[in-house]
Amino acid sequence: TDTDPAPAVGETAESIATMEIRGAATIASAAAEALADQAEAAADAEPTASDPEAFRASLRAAGRTLRETRPTAVSLPNALRYVLQRMEGDSVDALRDSVVDASEAFVRQLDRAQEDLGQVGANRLADGDTVMTHCHSTDALACIEAAVEQGKSISAVVKETRPRQQGHITAEQLRDIGVPVTLIVDSAARRYLDEVDHVVVGADSIAADGGVINKIGTSGLAVNARERGVPIMTAAQTIKLHPETLTGHTVEIEMRSEAEVIESEEREAIGEITVENPAFDVTPPRYMDAIVTEQGQFPPESIVTLMRELFGEGAAEPWAE
Template identity: 30%
Template sequence: MWRRSASFVVDNRIDPLSPSDSTTFDQEQNPITHEGIGIGIPPVISAYYQTRTEHHAVVTSDWLAQSQKAAVDGTGMETPPAERAVAAGTGRKGFRVTDEFNYWRKKPDLAEAVAAIMALSSVIKCSEATTMMELEGELKEASNSLKAWDATSISLTAGCDLFMRYVTRTSALEYENFESAKSRLMDRGEKFGEISLKARKAIALLGQDFIFEGCTILVHGFSRVVLEVLKLAAENGKLFRVLCTEGRPDRTGLRFSKELASIGVSVKLLIDCAVAYTMDEVDMVFFGADGVVESGGIINMMGTYQIALVAHSMNKPVYVAAESYKFARLFPLDQKDLTPALRPIDFGVPIPSGVEVETSARDYTPPKYLTLLFTELGVLTPSVVSDELIQLYL
């Protein structure tokens, strides 16, 4: 089962009750372990949700500007750490893959997996290895460091694994001299990064064709790729209405509705428990995904599964927009197979003593409740996902 996989263990993170400026975490300095969640034990928050809090915690008119400002690294310079290390001539000694990753992940429109791909590409650039075996060892070590940053992040793990397969999958590297092989790896890494960055626009071109004039779309969560699909449809002159779930406790629906309203799309905000009540008005449901698994199902924000169940029972199509770097070699059988990605929960009122709070942030939606997946690889049925995974990884 997935929860038994060595790659997916409960994340060792900082205490969520600690000051908000402690979101930059160093495992060596804070070797906190956490075996489970129980009554009276503060949950250990996954790094992904710390990042989301940094970028989007407060819904204000300038939240995007705040996020863009946060993209400047700690030294106040816009130059990536790898470029500074190369310019300074310090090479590998002056470069840490986690610094490069943190630089890229703070870009408000950049997915974690893409940030990891950019960071791993920089490892090749800064490497002082003299053999292919040594270079591949450095890449593997860097990949493992990134995956350990948030062991509950599916897209981060999938992105690292895909990068490693993509840049090292040809035997031709063994027959080239080292400098040629290294140059080939650098070219591949940069190409893979470019492909990943363009994935969202490719998906938008495919997905917007399924949005018809006058339709009503239900969305859940703040998915940047779903937002790109809807933006492109609106730019092409299509008139449609969007129903956004509120998305507590992250207020993702509030942010999503604000983005859509700013481009003139008609939006209605729902409380999360009003989905079944309004489903008869809906023509289609759009989800993003934290991860797409081998069965063709998805792992996404908590509530996705129950919305898909309601939509399926009322014969409403359920579409998923997800980049291929979120395709993960995992096969969860049920909800309890998920290693919990934990997030802070604020009900706005004191929690009675002795009451346990469910802090899991995502659920698993089986493929039978999904209609189509829009990826940069094409429009896929859930049953085709396993075949595409084989192609991606082999």
């Protein structure tokens, strides 16, 4: 059709779906950048180059393509909303510039927010602390990195995070900043909590009731941490706040392929079984000590106030046809 997204959008969407691009913040900045690419491409090709309405439609189509890649990280629709709500102008040139500027502003803000929340999270960590991590979160790593930069000596117990083993990325990045790392299998977490001073995780979405949606296994880790008396924080910039939960919607938990869990030959050898692979779970607010954002730290139960301030009561979908 006239409004087919540019190849760059298709490539980004594919990379998000296959998890080559992954993690809520990274997905959000890639999506914002793909919209800027779409704006450049649409301003250069007919019919969008000479028809502002067709240009707008092509940006909305790009938004829908990106939106459909993965369902759980709200930073993705929040990024699309940020950029598309700022698309304005009577000419295609003006429209293109508004999208490119908004995309750049979004990515700048994201980086800035991560730096700021890193400072807040770092203040919760003390010199000599051992932290436990789950999955790979750039927001969580920002807290540990800022603590290291403050001159604190931090070591880490890193959960491998089955089935995709994002813990390996965390282990490598912590090593790069000089943090001693002990890698463990997920089921060893409770045993190691006795040696840990703080659990630090990220979030894909934060619900209005303070529930934290993050990589599967986070909720069990939080319950165990509470039982062991170990504080747990989630590092989540405000782009992770899920506006639709203000009106009673729940966050969709992505179900991924069973091939990530078991190889097909092995599965066939076992016989007729069901394999399920939910990618995320919900940690109830009572098991989370703090949500650390670029605007300071919050008890999970009070996050709704910040959410109303930032999003109001309703969230429009500017990518709708």
